[in-house]
Amino acid sequence: METSAKTRLFVAWLVLVAITVMYLWLDRSADDSDVVVANTAVTVTAIFLALVKFRIIVREFMGVRHAPVLLRRLTDGLVVVIAAALLGTYLVGRAVA
Amino acid sequence: MASADATAAEPVVEEVAHVPGEADMWFFVVFETLVFASYFCVYLYFRTQDERAFLAAQSALDLPLGVVDTIVLLSSSWTIARCVQLVRAGRYDGARQLALVTAGLGAVFMVLKVTEWVRLVHEGHTFTSSDFMQHFFFLTAMHAIHVVIGFVALGIVVHRLMNPQRREHETIETCATYWHTVDLFWVLIFAVLYIVR
Numbered sequence: 001m002e003t004s005a006k007t008r009l010f011v012a013w014l015v016l017v018a019i020t021v022m023y024l025w026l027d028r029s030a031d032d033s034d035v036v037v038a039n040t041a042v043t044v045t046a047i048f049l050a051l052v053k054f055r056i057i058v059r060e061f062m063g064v065r066h067a068p069v070l071l072r073r074l075t076d077g078l079v080v081v082i083a084a085a086l087l088g089t090y091l092v093g094r095a096v097a
Numbered sequence: 098m099a100s101a102d103a104t105a106a107e108p109v110v111e112e113v114a115h116v117p118g119e120a121d122m123w124f125f126v127v128f129e130t131l132v133f134a135s136y137f138c139v140y141l142y143f144r145t146q147d148e149r150a151f152l153a154a155q156s157a158l159d160l161p162l163g164v165v166d167t168i169v170l171l172s173s174s175w176t177i178a179r180c181v182q183l184v185r186a187g188r189y190d191g192a193r194q195l196a197l198v199t200a201g202l203g204a205v206f207m208v209l210k211v212t213e214w215v216r217l218v219h220e221g222h223t224f225t226s227s228d229f230m231q232h233f234f235f236l237t238a239m240h241a242i243h244v245v246i247g248f249v250a251l252g253i254v255v256h257r258l259m260n261p262q263r264r265e266h267e268t269i270e271t272c273a274t275y276w277h278t279v280d281l282f283w284v285l286i287f288a289v290l291y292i293v294r
Contacts (some may be wrong), residue, residue, distance in 0.1 A: 007180055013175040020167045023292050027160055036156055038148040050288035054281055057171075061178040063117040063270075064275045065199040071116055071123065078127060082134045086289070089138040092146030 019049050040094065047086050055079050057090035107263065117181075118271035126278050132284050133239075137289050140232045144293070147228065154229035157222050159213060163291040166209050167283065173202035174280040177273045180254070184269050191257040192269075199276065200251045203244055210241060236286050243279050250275045 026045055058075045061063045065072075116123065144151045180195035214234070217223075224234045250272035257263045 006179065009175060009178050009182070013171060014102060016171045017168055019165055021170065021285075023288075024160065027292060031213045036152050037294070038152060042292065042294045046288045046292035046294075047231070050285050052275060053284045057174060057281055057284065059279060061280075062274055063178075066114055067116055068114050074123075075125065078130060080284075082130070085134055085138050086141060090141045090293075093142040097145050097148075 007014050009060060012056055016053055016056055019053055022049065040091075043090060044087060047083070047090075051079050055081070118274040119267060122271045122274050126274065126281075129243075129278065130281065133285065134237065136155060137285065140236070140289060141227060141293070143232075148294075150227065151229045154222070154227040154233075155201070157217060157220060157230075158233070158291055159216075160291055161214060162209060163287055166206055167211075167287050168259045169202050169206045169209065170280050170283050173199045173206070173276050176202065177251075177254075177276045179268055181273045184264070184266055187229075189261075189264060191256050193255055196251055196258065199233060201247060203251070203279075204278075207244060208239065232237075233290055236290060240279070240282055240286055243282060247276050247279045 023046065026042060026049075029042075055076070064075050076084075147270070176195045177199040180192045180199065183189070183192035183195065217230070222230050224231055254269050254272045257265065257269055
């Protein structure tokens with residue numbers, strides 16, 4: 001059991017690092033030239049990936065996967081609230097700009 | 098005692114549903130996350146109102162360095178999570194070593210962060226040079242303060258693990274939860290400051 005828990009932590013770390021490195025690709029994919037431009041797809045993807053990482057850290061590293069259901073629901077709700085707040089603010093901001 | 102637990106095979110530890118650490122720390126995690134998220138909303142709104150200026154200032158950041166920062170902090174989160182696993186398995190020497198490795202990785206993160214601040218200031222990017230830099234320096238400095246407090250939490254972990262009479266698992270889990278929170282904030286800060294367009 002201890003070995004599988006150790007392996008699971010390592011896999012979680014590996015996934016987190018892979019997502020982080022993906023940001024380099026995401027950043028470069030947005031520009032055809034050296035000119036940096038605003039890009040809604042990059043912004044939405046960046047926030048989405050950050051929240052995926054957030055949930056992995058909470059569940060795997062912080063041990064919420066084995067926590068009582070209340071804490072599991074609370075932390076999942078927190079991810080949803082942050083996603084709604086960040087994406088909502090960004091999209092509303094762009095609409096009124 | 099020390100050599101015995103260092104060489105012992107890892108015993109089977111039953112995973113039972115429990116709140117990792119003290120419940121108060123989880124109130125702190127939720128509260129602080131909402132405070133940071135609120136600030137991100139302010140940042141994102143102002144960014145959308147003047148995207149060209151924000152993009153111009155943002156281009157001064159070193160994205161590969163930000164990626165390295167993030168990987169270093171993720172690795173520190175991994176090592177403190179392993180530390181907690183070893184504490185639960187009764188392998189206190191290994192746990193103490195991992196807590197020290199975590200602090201070392203935190204120190205590497207801070208050195209990289211200060212290096213980035215110094216480079217930016219030398220290039221003329223300061224707290225008052227642009228709206229983006231104001232948000233950048235404020236958010237990264239607020240995060241750095243949390244990292245420094247995290248060193249205190251890691252110090253408590255090491256101190257507790259050195260003394261067989263003080264090895265309460267709950268305190269160690271609480272301190273580890275705080276350190277993970279530092280990682281959580283950085284994951285969000287990195288996305289909104291370095292990647293968001």
